[in-house]
Amino acid sequence: MVTWMKRDEDQLLTVGSQVYSSEARYSVSHSRHQKMWELSIRDVRFSDAGLYECQLTTHPPASLFFWLRVVEARAVIRGGPAVHVPTGGRFTLHCAVHLATExxxxxxxxxxxxxxxxxxxxxxxxxxxxxxxxxxxVSRVMWQDAGTYTCEPHLAVPANMTVHVVEGEKHAALHNGQKESNEQDSPAAASGLTLTLSSSLIGSLCLLAVQWGGGFPSVNT
Known part of the structure; x- marks a missing residue:
């Protein structure tokens, strides 16, 4: 029998295939062929971050602990927040999605x-x-090209850039890149265990899975 808990809140989530949480977002599945138990969380929220425990009810109990970090993906447009472009000129806007887990x-x-x-x-x-x-x-810029340009990715916070169209050769740099680190902490798994932790975008699916082979080894905490 496998039990899932949100340990930092002492919240019992599942026992076997039964869900005990009042949250309808939780579900659990078991693959006998792969000897895998999966805890799924839909509509992931920041409050879902924290310490989770997967425990096998052996004697003594064997547990695996890991930390789930929830991030919010966001779009970033290089340069800005505003640029000036001459009529008849051209401009290029680069948009990248940072902190995306999918x-x-x-x-x-x-x-x-x-x-x-x-x-x-x-x-x-x-x-x-x-x-x-x-x-x-955008090339051969016209007066009507002025305004707010928005980059809106799926499941990410959008980004805006204001374009001003002017006469003459006034320009603003459009290529001042912004860099953000998208590194995430890697969970540690004990020997003989395969741990899959996918901290997903807000509103998407988070999958926590523990797989073992040839018995469930103990994990030091």
Whole structure:
């Protein structure tokens, strides 16, 4: 029998296949073939962060502890928060998703309230870059290109950039990159155990899984 607990709150989550938490977001599944118990949390929240325990009711009990860190993915547009572009010129906006734990399903660009990803406008082009970034290019800039540009990825906080269209050669640098660390602490697993910990985006799925082979070894805490 395997028990899942949120140890830092002394909250019993599951015993075997039975969920004891009042939260409907929790579920547990068991694969006999793979000898794996999985605790799933839907609609992940910041309050879900903390210390979790997976305990096997042997004598003495064997437990595995690990820490779940919940992060909030957010879009970042290089430069800004505003740029100045001359009429007839061009500008490029680079948007990257930071702290994402999974690839966004989409990255939409908006000019004011209008999505421009598929807008049939000459001189405007949206290009995906890798798995979590996108580039918006506008050439032959006109007065109506001024306004707020928003990069809005799936399951991430959007980012804004204001573009001012001016006459002459006034420019603002559009390529001052911003860097953020997306490193996350790696959980430690005891010998003979495989620990899978996926701290997911707000609103997506968090999977905590413990797998063992040839018996459940004890884990020192």
């Amino acid at each position: 690839t966004p399903s989409y990255i939409f660009w908006f000019h004011n309230d209008t999505m421009v990803n598929f807008l049939p406008r000459r001189g405007l082009r949206v290009e995906p870059r890798g798995h979590a970034s996108s580039v918006l290019r």
